[in-house]
Amino acid sequence: MEKVKNPVAKAALQKNIEKSYARLANKMKKREKKQQQKNTEYKAEESVAAPELDPNMETTTPEVVEGAITPEVTSPVTPKPSMKEKQQTAVQEKKSAKQEIQQQKMEVRAAVKEKKAEMKHAVNELKQESKGNNGKGI
Numbered sequence: 001m002e003k004v005k006n007p008v009a010k011a012a013l014q015k016n017i018e019k020s021y022a023r024l025a026n027k028m029k030k031r032e033k034k035q036q037q038k039n040t041e042y043k044a045e046e047s048v049a050a051p052e053l054d055p056n057m058e059t060t061t062p063e064v065v066e067g068a069i070t071p072e073v074t075s076p077v078t079p080k081p082s083m084k085e086k087q088q089t090a091v092q093e094k095k096s097a098k099q100e101i102q103q104q105k106m107e108v109r110a111a112v113k114e115k116k117a118e119m120k121h122a123v124n125e126l127k128q129e130s131k132g133n134n135g136k137g138i
Helices: 009-049 082-135
Strands: 057-059 074-075
Touching: none
Parallel strands: none
Antiparallel strands: 057 074
């Protein structure tokens, strides 16, 4: 700012700098709000996911039918995948799709290369045939 001698230009530059700082402050506030929301969601998930028993087993109470007791039924509970796991699976899917595309490209290139080699071979054969009699007959 010291190098700028025009007072109108200085004022305009100062105004632009202040606007930039204001925008950055707004962005920081928004990001802080998002981070707080993520933290509260994460804490809510933790509090819900903290059962007293083993989280992988679901139990039911025994039932009495005509004087006989049926055994307890236990079944594993499938935990929901976390956000990180979802992202990892998405990355894995992208990688596999990319590898498939690369494999297809390689196959196409090989086919084109083979076709060029066949054409070159056919051209060479035609040249050899034409050299053989030089247009003089047999």
